[in-house]
Amino acid sequence: MIARSVGEQYVYVMLEDRKRPESEQTRFHFQVLDLKTHAKLTRAMQKFINPDGTFDVQSVDMGELTSACVQAIREGLTDPGWENLCDPDGEQIPFELEKDGKASTALLKHWFRADQLQELAGVAQSNDFLTEDDLKNLPSPQR
Numbered sequence: 001m002i003a004r005s006v007g008e009q010y011v012y013v014m015l016e017d018r019k020r021p022e023s024e025q026t027r028f029h030f031q032v033l034d035l036k037t038h039a040k041l042t043r044a045m046q047k048f049i050n051p052d053g054t055f056d057v058q059s060v061d062m063g064e065l066t067s068a069c070v071q072a073i074r075e076g077l078t079d080p081g082w083e084n085l086c087d088p089d090g091e092q093i094p095f096e097l098e099k100d101g102k103a104s105t106a107l108l109k110h111w112f113r114a115d116q117l118q119e120l121a122g123v124a125q126s127n128d129f130l131t132e133d134d135l136k137n138l139p140s141p142q143r
Contacts, residue, residue, distance in 0.1 A: 008032045012123045026085045031078040041072045041125055069121035074102040076124030
């Protein structure tokens with residue numbers, strides 16, 4: 001595992017894109033989340049996760065799952081958001097931010113299937129490994 005610092009950016013290529021030539025792959029830009037945000041998202045996602053770590057898509061409300069996934073992606077996705085994301089006509093889909101400075105919910109829900117949202121939500125939370133220096137510099141809990 002690679003330890004990452006809060007706010008550090010990393011690039012992710014979706015599993016289905018990896019078999020394409022690099023020039024055709026969509027690249028997503030994520031940032032490592034702080035512990036508070038990570039914990040909030042983890043709590044929100046727990047009811048959708050099986051003990052083996054996979055999404056429980058059989059017994060959950062897909063609207064709720066989609067909303068939780070979109071929230072996780074919005075927290076992790078950072079400017080420039082994505083590169084080389086194209087519509088069916090091959091036109092680039094621009095990355096847009098909402099007033100809160102996070103990725104557009106409407107764009108995410110419009111352009112991505114549920115399985116893609118689940119994959120990206122997992123990525124948004126999976127690379128949040130803190131270094132020892134990060135742990136040393138965390139504020140102490142207030143009593």
